[in-house]
Amino acid sequence: MIQGAFVLACIIGLYFVALVFFERQKYGKYIVFSLICASFCLAYLNVTVHNDANNEAQLEALSKGGLVLMSSFLLGISAASSPRSSNKKRIFPLASLSLGVAAAILVMTRQSKETILALFGW
Numbered sequence: 179m180i181q182g183a184f185v186l187a188c189i190i191g192l193y194f195v196a197l198v199f200f201e202r203q204k205y206g207k208y209i210v211f212s213l214i215c216a217s218f219c220l221a222y223l224n225v226t227v228h229n230d231a232n233n234e235a236q237l238e239a240l241s242k243g244g245l246v247l248m249s250s251f252l253l254g255i256s257a258a259s260s261p262r263s264s265n266k267k268r269i270f271p272l273a274s275l276s277l278g279v280a281a282a283i284l285v286m287t288r289q290s291k292e293t294i295l296a297l298f299g300w
């Protein structure tokens with residue numbers, strides 16, 4: 179079931195990337211949604227290819243980094259899509275994205291599975 183969701187998220191993400199490239203009007207929300215799909219695929223990568231994995235620490239780092247990115251993308255797109263979008267509200271999605279990317283880099287640069295799980299648990 180998770181492998182099916184993984185494949186479906188990849189297909190949906192590629193569809194929205196294609197929409198951005200082939201539509202004449204550029205929609206930023208399509209790009210963000212395709213990034214959400216890509217981070218979902220990263221988040222469940224360790225469950226999808228667990229049996230074939232050679233380096234479990236690297237797979238766990240990608241998975242946990244994808245979870246962090248997915249939550250920051252979802253928070254950013256929900257703030258950007260709110261009916262009250264003002265200049266002050268535009269800072270919130272950018273702050274969410276930058277904090278998520280920083281946290282994902284922090285998680286993804288760890289070398290052992292134990293430190294990744296300890297850092298992610300924090």
